[in-house]
Amino acid sequence: MQDQITPGNLLRTMRANPPLVQCITNFVAMNIAANVMLAAGASPAMVHAEEEADEFAAISGALTINIGTLSADWLAGMLKAAQSANNAGKPWVLDPVAHYATAFRRDAITRLLELKPAIIRGNASEIIALAGGTSRGQGVDSRDAVEQAEDSARQLAQKHGCIVAVTGATDFVTDGQKAKRIAGGSPLMPQVTALGCSLTCLVGAFAAAAPDDPFDATIAALTVFAVAGQQAGADAEGPGSFSWRFLDALTGLTPETLDRDARISAA
Ligand SMILES: Nc1ncnc2c1ncn2[C@@H]1O[C@H](COP(=O)(O)OP(=O)(O)OP(=O)(O)O)[C@@H](O)[C@H]1O
Numbered sequence: 001m002q003d004q005i006t007p008g009n010l011l012r013t014m015r016a017n018p019p020l021v022q023c024i025t026n027f028v029a030m031n032i033a034a035n036v037m038l039a040a041g042a043s044p045a046m047v048h049a050e051e052e053a054d055e056f057a058a059i060s061g062a063l064t065i066n067i068g069t070l071s072a073d074w075l076a077g078m079l080k081a082a083q084s085a086n087n088a089g090k091p092w093v094l095d096p097v098a099h100y101a102t103a104f105r106r107d108a109i110t111r112l113l114e115l116k117p118a119i120i121r122g123n124a125s126e127i128i129a130l131a132g133g134t135s136r137g138q139g140v141d142s143r144d145a146v147e148q149a150e151d152s153a154r155q156l157a158q159k160h161g162c163i164v165a166v167t168g169a170t171d172f173v174t175d176g177q178k179a180k181r182i183a184g185g186s187p188l189m190p191q192v193t194a195l196g197c198s199l200t201c202l203v204g205a206f207a208a209a210a211p212d213d214p215f216d217a218t219i220a221a222l223t224v225f226a227v228a229g230q231q232a233g234a235d236a237e238g239p240g241s242f243s244w245r246f247l248d249a250l251t252g253l254t255p256e257t258l259d260r261d262a263r264i265s266a267a
């Protein structure tokens with residue numbers, strides 16, 4: 001049982017040796033993402049400067065890159081960090097926030113994709129557009145359903161040889177061949193800014209704990225959010241109380257409860 005690859009066992013492995021994860025995320029997400037990582041049992045470091053991003057990637061268990069509040073100097077740090085993670089054999093995760101919105105973002109995402117992320121995590125609008133489809137997305141929030149992004153996710157995973165996770169009411173994860181759906185969470189989650197960005201960082205933590213198995217690592221991180229989110233949503237009165245309840249639920253989540261309450265199905 002202990003040796004089976006389940007979200008609970010991967011959570012146990014991750015917490016037993018809290019991975020240092022370099023999170024290059026946006027100004028909105030930095031605080032909540034770091035708190036989410038600590039609550040779940042990982043060790044985040046928000047390090048993005050061009051002068052040090054590559055050096056830091058080499059000593060981290062994994063790297064995550066999110067283009068939410070992009071600028072030229074941050075992009076330079078991102079490109080150096082991704083290259084360094086690749087050289088060091090460390091997985092890196094891409095969060096393509098609103099990559100379709102401007103020419104600057106479209107060019108940045110093309111350059112980042114060339115550096116071969118192990119995992120891409122985005123909302124449905126982002127994943128549809130990244131695969132070249134017509135998405136309804138405008139800004140950072142999704143305006144499409146996950147079901148409509150499933151074919152795009154499979155295409156993207158095949159094209160780039162990576163894992164693709166689409167999040168929303170029910171999440172979808174694929175390596176281009178096999179796929180799983182993860183149910184749970186709460187409708188309050190998209191009402192709290194940057195929870196998706198925080199999840200991208202947590203995917204990095206699980207990828208660091210299981211670098212040879214990015215598919216199951218991604219599923220584990222999404223399942224942690226699904227189960228803790230469902231717990232927090234049960235008693236929350238709105239986004240404010242959801243936020244603190246969610247952090248407490250992450251900390252209190254045991255591997256046993258995670259596996260018991262996981263709602264994962266083949267897709
Ligand atoms: N309607 C919903 N019901 C249940 N869970 C949801 C719902 N919408 C989103 N979630 C969950 O919220 C988390 C964040 O996913 P979401 O797709 O909202 O990310 P995002 O759009 O990238 O967010 P952000 O850009 O604000 O960081 C995931 O764990 C997802 O499963």
Ligand SMILES: Cc1ncsc1CCO
Pocket residue numbers: 026028029068069097140193194197
């Ligand atoms: C609101 C917002 N704006 C840029 S990034 C971000 C966080 C959610 O993606």
Ligand SMILES: [Mg+2]
Pocket residue numbers: 097122123140196197
């Ligand atoms: Mg997002």
